Amino acid sequence: MTVLIAGAGIGGLSLGLSLHQLGIDFKIFEAVREVRPLGVGINVQPHAIRELFELGLEAELEAVGLRTQEVGYFSAQGGEIWREPRGAFAGYNWPQYSIHRGEMQMLLMRALKARAGDDCIVMGSAVRSWEEKARGIVVSLHDRATGESHGEATGTVFVAADGINSAARAELYPDEGAAHWGGTMMWRGTTRGPNFLTGRTMAMAGKRDCKFVCYPIHDYGDGTCEINWIADRAMPADYVWREQDWNRQGQLEDFLPAFEDWSFDWLDVPATIRAADSIFEYPMVDRNPLPRWSHRRMTLLGDAAHAMYPIGSNGASQAILDARVLARELRDKGLTSEALDAYDVERREKVNALVLANRGDGPDRVLDIVAERAPDGFDDISDVMSTDELENSAAAYKKLAGMDIEALNKRESIIKV
Numbered sequence: 001m002t003v004l005i006a007g008a009g010i011g012g013l014s015l016g017l018s019l020h021q022l023g024i025d026f027k028i029f030e031a032v033r034e035v036r037p038l039g040v041g042i043n044v045q046p047h048a049i050r051e052l053f054e055l056g057l058e059a060e061l062e063a064v065g066l067r068t069q070e071v072g073y074f075s076a077q078g079g080e081i082w083r084e085p086r087g088a089f090a091g092y093n094w095p096q097y098s099i100h101r102g103e104m105q106m107l108l109m110r111a112l113k114a115r116a117g118d119d120c121i122v123m124g125s126a127v128r129s130w131e132e133k134a135r136g137i138v139v140s141l142h143d144r145a146t147g148e149s150h151g152e153a154t155g156t157v158f159v160a161a162d163g164i165n166s167a168a169r170a171e172l173y174p175d176e177g178a179a180h181w182g183g184t185m186m187w188r189g190t191t192r193g194p195n196f197l198t199g200r201t202m203a204m205a206g207k208r209d210c211k212f213v214c215y216p217i218h219d220y221g222d223g224t225c226e227i228n229w230i231a232d233r234a235m236p237a238d239y240v241w242r243e244q245d246w247n248r249q250g251q252l253e254d255f256l257p258a259f260e261d262w263s264f265d266w267l268d269v270p271a272t273i274r275a276a277d278s279i280f281e282y283p284m285v286d287r288n289p290l291p292r293w294s295h296r297r298m299t300l301l302g303d304a305a306h307a308m309y310p311i312g313s314n315g316a317s318q319a320i321l322d323a324r325v326l327a328r329e330l331r332d333k334g335l336t337s338e339a340l341d342a343y344d345v346e347r348r349e350k351v352n353a354l355v356l357a358n359r360g361d362g363p364d365r366v367l368d369i370v371a372e373r374a375p376d377g378f379d380d381i382s383d384v385m386s387t388d389e390l391e392n393s394a395a396a397y398k399k400l401a402g403m404d405i406e407a408l409n410k411r412e413s414i415i416k417v
Contacts, residue, residue: 003025003027004137021327022417029139031125033124036102044097066200069089072203075377076210078265078266079377130158156335169304190276193227206371216228290306302318311364366393
């Protein structure tokens with residue numbers, strides 16, 4: 001009675017930790033031979049942090065993440081549109097963390113190996129295909145780099161948590177094709193710079209077709225921090241993004257001119273960009289919502305099920321919630337197709353709605369509204385948007401994402417142990 005998992009990303013590792021917590025046997029197969037702390041910053045929301053705390057990871061998160069104090073929205077001229085507290089500062093029983101994505105993955109991997117043993121993860125073995133048997137499932141493994149077969153593994157159910165370019169998803173939906181690109185390219189980097197605003201602020205400035213996002217992911221204790229930043233630019237309709245590498249080195253001339261005069265009293269944006277250790281270019285892509293994740297004895301999880309635009313800080317958070325709900329259903333209904341179907345029913349429609357909301361710019365839509373109404377900036381935001389309109393915009397996304405403060409604080413644990 002074993003759960004076979006493809007992918008040792010945040011979703012797959014969270015599932016492994018949850019299954020171990022419940023005494024359910026599992027094995028994770030990761031395509032790369034060595035996991036390194038790659039990527040840049042992410043934010044993990046209170047509804048997901050609650051689950052990680054209930055897995056006993058509070059101390060580990062405190063060691064590598066910063067508790068986000070507030071989110072702020074600003075015009076392209078640097079004018080303040082809206083600021084609100086986040087995490088524990090907003091009244092949640094759990095914090096929001098700004099954290100390096102790679103460090104988050106390594107934290108989960110260290111914890112899982114310490115609890116379940118090093119052999120719970122098989123490195124350098126990607127799942128090529130799967131086949132259902134009378135009482136279980138068999139996955140075929142191979143070395144993705146060389147094509148060499150790594151044999152087979154037999155289990156009871158199979159969970160594909162193998163990312164936005166999931167091989168399992170492609171097998172289920174062969175006509176889907178490439179990920180959906182909405183026309184925006186992102187340039188991302190990290191820069192050691194001065195603390196800004198509260199020193200724990202996540203800030204968004206500009207509008208959809210020209211946006212700058214930044215937040216600290218490490219505090220050096222000397223008035224400086226490691227600033228994670230993202231610069232978004234809308235590209236022409238004929239821009240051939242599929243020919244770009246996913247981790248292509250970014251070129252300043254491709255995007256810096258659009259932000260050259262964004263020197264605000266709270267942050268010098270062009271100076272922050274120029275001082276980056278390195279810059280990478282990514283297409284902003286997602287996947288169209290699926291009509292079904294679970295197919296008899298296999299299911300999809302995390303980005304393989306619902307890759308979404310990095311808006312509203314919910315990608316990693318929703319993968320963690322997937323893992324917790326799926327683990328609970330496997331405990332309650334056994335390692336059965338019924339458990340996978342129950343997980344699908346509870347999670348899919350909710351997260352599909354979030355994918356579409358993020359495609360419509362999610363909570364960042366407030367930037368577009370202000371830019372439309374006051375393209376040259378403003379002296380007083382109340383002349384542009386009322387407080388009620390701003391509050392309602394923020395509250396609507398929280399409810400959709402399962403982040404309503406009162407509801408989350410009162411909700412019972414997904415997994416009671």
